[in-house]
Amino acid sequence: GAKPLAVTNCLNFGSPEDPGVMWQFAESVRGLADGCLEMGLPVTGGNVSFYNQTGAVAILPTPVIGVLGVIDDVRTRTPMSFDRSGLDLYLLGETENDLAGSEWAYMHNQRGGIAPTADLQREMRLIDLLVAGRTKKIFSAAHDLSQGGLAATLTEMVLRYNTGATVQLDNVGLALLSETPGRVVVAIDPAQTAALTTEAASQKIALKKIGTTGGDSLVINDAKISLVELRKAHTETFPKLFG
Known part of the structure; x- marks a missing residue:
């Protein structure tokens, strides 16, 4: 029941030196941008974590999104x-x-x-x-x-x-x-x-x-x-x- 006001993100991926991983990252960012533009929400901050992998095996692409919402009266x-x-x-x-x-x-x-x-x-x-x-x-x-x-x-x-x-x-x-x-x-x-x-x-x-x-x-x-x-x-x- 809160009204969304802003977005932050934590983008977790494998090595950006891998073209497949870089594509995953680029598409995730593009999707996030498209969604925020359509909903009128600014991205106020976030972070990117690369090289999450064991040997040559990368984690699955894991973008984590947090949205700040406001309720006029928390009661x-x-x-x-x-x-x-x-x-x-x-x-x-x-x-x-x-x-x-x-x-x-x-x-x-x-x-x-x-x-x-x-x-x-x-x-x-x-x-x-x-x-x-x-x-x-x-x-x-x-x-x-x-x-x-x-x-x-x-x-x-x-x-x-x-x-x-x-x-x-x-x-x-x-x-x-x-x-x-x-x-x-x-x-x-x-x-x-x-x-x-x-x-x-x-x-x-x-x-x-x-x-x-x-x-x-x-x-x-x-x-x-x-x-x-x-x-x-x-x-x-x-x-x-x-x-």
Whole structure:
């Protein structure tokens, strides 16, 4: 629900003496510049890190972008998760077949494919919708979808305040793992349904109800996992890796 004002960056690549790496770097900078120009955001600073590699094997190109956003009154900020039952969950934005470059692709050692396309005009309308939802107190919670897609977002939301959710999805695998940009899950009181529908329509943002909050489990279609089990899986990565 913040209004973006400026951008900073951290651009991490292998050796610029490698023509392939230099192409990755140049295209990343060009993409960053194009996006900032279209959204009217200045780049106020940043840094570049080259020669990130072991021998001749470079890291994957890793541009990291930070955006400064301002909220006129921090007391009106929208929390990232819900802490009570009886709220409705909605997905803002459209989900496409965007698995290239995703967490799913990384886990399955899949490289290549067509990268997701960012519709920056729609992104700006989504930002306006999120600001309106915050200022008009429509949202009880809001969480972006990024790395890990909807699966990661739902996990983080239910674990934050130990409040479960029941979700119903079509094409469940793609719905959970696609990383199409420009999407947000919001939780609202059912009394705010008309207000949310009106705001989403005015910004031409797709809106779909996907579930409700409550319980001690995350239920997705016919699959159910307790929050205890989910938290264990979510927090035990390092212990399993390092013994």
